[in-house]
Amino acid sequence: MLFLRQEAVLSGWQDSIYPQLMNISCSKVQKGSLDSRPDHIINQIHYEDAASLAIAIMKKRHRSHIFLGCDNKPLSRQEIMDSVNRSGKFDTKFQGFTGTDGPLGKRMENSKTRSEIGWEPKYPSFSEFLGLDS
Template sequence: MTKGAVLIVGCGDVGSRLAAQLMDADWKVYGLRRSVDRLPKGVIGVPADLFNAQCPAQWPTEQIDYVVYSVAATEHDESGYQAAYVQALTHTLSWLKQHNQHPKHLLFVSSSGVYVQQNGAWVDETSPAEATRYSGRIMLDAEQLALNSGIPASVVRLTGIYGPGREWLLGQVRKGYRVERDPPLYGNRIHADDAGGLLAFLLEAHRQGKKLDDCYIGVDNEPAPLADVVDWLRGQLGVTQWSDEASVRRAGSKRCSNARARALGWEPRYPSYREGYAAILAGQA
């Protein structure tokens, strides 16, 4: 007997990792995406074009207990974000209504990009989200759409996701990536397995009767200066040269807290970049 039926809308990298963890825990999982042949084995595929208002022909007919909206924009401009996070979510909510489906809870996967704090300031779920760029503004609009959908909902603001296939920083370090040290440029990250794991944890917590807050930040236990991360990776990779290019100064410097999720009982499998990147380099994650 399954614990319940979960529909993962946008079942890509994080969604597929979530699906695998849910199936291991005896959940029934539907995965909605354009190319269902790329779904993990055991996921019930729902081929769909989220940008088309017409309901997918293979939309599940049974009651859906939980929905996880984990879509990634295919076009990284304002119209692309609007289509992926507002228009497509509107379609999804409409399809649920058409089938008289009333999920117990909706998880909307958002981004810590809605925060614009600087200078290493600590950020939690109560901090002001005052995004000025279109990406953050549209994400905030989509969050409100989810929270006001009539379905009990939580937004999960994930930080910088890394993992197999998300190894940009490793490639840069191998090239001698240089980062300014003063003032420190703080970064926040979460391994892709932990991103999926946090979502699975929240679903199970709700199933067990725990009350979920309307927002959680998905981040590991140790926000760290990017220079420290680069130094550690250089040591692991045996890189000794530095790039001739000027030091890189990326925008943004804040420290995100996972205290709310941990207070509910969640612990990341990879508590810091060290464990996560070590597993990647060992071919274990």
């Protein structure tokens, strides 16, 4: 998920960009389990979609507006790891989460950004990025 303005990227989280999320998921799969709560929500966006959104914002010349970049398909950590397991991209399967503490996160959606900018993502979801949905 990214917060963007024409002048700058205001903030973003590395673990919410699909390819980086795959790297993080790979290390979690290899470890087997993770001491985190499985129901924590993660809002995501593919880096190509983040770049195309930033370009679309710059072309529209909306000064001082803040836009949200995400795929509108927030997933829990458990859903992400279930998708990674189903993808067949790893020989080892992730076993599960052992944590119960920590924040739940927030479900974000960016329909207002999409309508104002006239933008749609190339990768509508993490599952489609993995080739699980069509």
